[in-house]
Amino acid sequence: MESANALIEKFSRHLREGRRRSQHTVRAYVTTAERFCAFLTEHLGAAVTIKQIKALKQADIRSYLAFRRADGLTNNSAARELSAIRSFLKFVGGDDSQIPKIKGPKVTRGVPRPASPDDIVAIAEDIAENANADWVGARDWAVLLLLYGSGLRISEALALTGNALPLSDTLRVSGKRGKTRIVPLLPQVREAIEHYIDLCPHAMMPDHTIFRGKRGGPLSPNLVRRVVRQARTKLGLSDKTTPHALRHSFATHLLAGGADLRSLQELLGHASLSSTQVYTAVDASHLLDVYQNAHPRAS
Incomplete structure (x- = not known):
């Protein structure tokens, strides 16, 4: 049975080599995946498996976001973490993955400026x-x-x-x-x-x-x-x-x-x-x- 750490390492390699993502994005997405799997281990009461990840429901993801909210996560940061989780779930589930549909948090608009x-x-x-x-x-x-x-x-x-x-x-x-x-x-x-x-x-x-x-x-x-x-x-x-x-x-x-x-x-x-x-x-x-x-x- 493949461990969560091995799965996340494959996800990191997929982002770097398959998707050619920036170092900043790879670091952010991998950190979110690690945090998400650690939460699921506590949430599900057992080591996380691919089968369990594929079977996740809306409620599981909402529970994670609520957990992160308790740490002071802002709406904008929550939206970015949700995007990273979707990417991770799509990677784990493959082309036929059924990612639970969940509406992202309402985000605030900043003062208009040139995009960084x-x-x-x-x-x-x-x-x-x-x-x-x-x-x-x-x-x-x-x-x-x-x-x-x-x-x-x-x-x-x-x-x-x-x-x-x-x-x-x-x-x-x-x-x-x-x-x-x-x-x-x-x-x-x-x-x-x-x-x-x-x-x-x-x-x-x-x-x-x-x-x-x-x-x-x-x-x-x-x-x-x-x-x-x-x-x-x-x-x-x-x-x-x-x-x-x-x-x-x-x-x-x-x-x-x-x-x-x-x-x-x-x-x-x-x-x-x-x-x-x-x-x-x-x-x-x-x-x-x-x-x-x-x-x-x-x-």
């Missing part, structure tokens, strides 16, 4: 964890990291075609009014896109979009907006946290990190920068240096 890198990653990870297929989760994870990591408009990201493959450390993007620019591509973002492509059941063709819907057509921006809205509600983030806001966060964080305004305008592809050949106004290698020095997740 950790919040952005938390949204992307929550969406990926709750997708109904691994390739869909990998797709949504890659799209959101691309919006924040390269400052793209959602229309620009979803318009990328197989002509952009194989990926390098830059992307050529066609923006508004057909203007083209070069944007840097973080290794983490490139790996996320490549991981999605490996899992995607639809063939990548030069003239077809990279990001696809379930039936193989172009991914709808409204679908991306909807899953972001659902995730930010569960995580207690501001209503201002939208896919387009990730582009604003990209700009805000680069400026805060010391990027000069002209380079930032080049990266964003703003029409006010130049009327022709926007991406050639500043040397692409210089843009990459500015980006790597200023972006909070570039190291």
Whole structure:
């Protein structure tokens, strides 16, 4: 019989290697899983087994949340722990797992502000964890990291075609009014896109979009907006946290990190920068240096 500790170790490896989650998320989810199993041992009066975990009911999870509340857990923290528990239960139960449906606690809205890198990653990870297929989760994870990591408009990201493959450390993007620019591509973002492509059941063709819907057509921006809205509600983030806001966060964080305004305008592809050949106004290698020095997740 597999012990809870062995199961949690497998869960940790699944998050790191299978889901490619950040160290922060792996640590938080594993800590919650350890705390949850320790509670269940007391709650059930015996060592926790896979069979018992699969048989858990709403009441068991509610009991755990009540136990945590007694330790002073806030609504926002409880929502995050519930998300971690759902991920753990899905891992234990596999694709056919029946996770007890439980409404999360009401979360408070903070003062609107640019989303922090950790919040952005938390949204992307929550969406990926709750997708109904691994390739869909990998797709949504890659799209959101691309919006924040390269400052793209959602229309620009979803318009990328197989002509952009194989990926390098830059992307050529066609923006508004057909203007083209070069944007840097973080290794983490490139790996996320490549991981999605490996899992995607639809063939990548030069003239077809990279990001696809379930039936193989172009991914709808409204679908991306909807899953972001659902995730930010569960995580207690501001209503201002939208896919387009990730582009604003990209700009805000680069400026805060010391990027000069002209380079930032080049990266964003703003029409006010130049009327022709926007991406050639500043040397692409210089843009990459500015980006790597200023972006909070570039190291």
